[in-house]
Amino acid sequence: MNTLKTLSLGLLVATTSGLALAAPVDYKIDPTHTATVFSWNHFGFSTPSANFSDIQGVIKVDEQNPAKSAVEVTIPVSSVNTNVKALDSEFQQEGWFNAAKYPNITFKSTKVETKDKKHFKIYGNLTVKGVSKPVVLNATLNNKGLHPMTKLPTVGFNATTSFNRSAFGIGNYVPNVGDKITVNITTEASTAK
Secondary structure (H helix, E strand, C coil), X not given: CHHHHHHHHHHHHHHXXXXXHHCCEEEEECHHHCEEEEECCECCCECCEEEECCCEEEEEECCCCHHHCEEEXXXXXXXXXXXXXXXXXXXXXXXXXXXXXXXXXXXXXXXXXXXXXXXEEEEEEEEECCEEEEEEEEEEEEEEEECCCCCCEEXXXXXXXXXXXXXXXXXXXXCCECCEEEEEEEEEEECCC
16 A cells, blocks of 8 residues: 555656646846847948847747747837947937837737747847837847856747838838838847846
């Protein structure tokens, strides 16, 4: 009888341990190792770029069912850096991002498609200036494991997307200054301490 109890207890522990391993894991985005760089065509002469920083959010990774993974991100408009102070200030104004009324850009995923173990399509809604539109991020898993410095479980991704800025009510100087915005994202995210 004791052997049966021990066996039953062992199976219960193994089962619940398996369930714990299968649970989705939330990774908090590290804003110091995350950048969102967007670029555009400038009168056909150059391709300027700008960066948003202080990005906050969570990447939920479900290894057992990757399609149930999710991403939610908040980007403060005030963090934009074009390396031109006058342009940074202009971008805050009503005719551009209108940061006083819409201080954040957000992205919330709606679906994740797995191409293979390292490549994903992340579908979601991008909200800029109060307007939400669907976009698709083409994401690549760079690494997953214990971070050598923090010793925390960490994931790292790169992703790209593009969209027309006029769709979000920011159509200044189109078509001379390009409507299409190309976005390159890199991020590290770790579990909580």
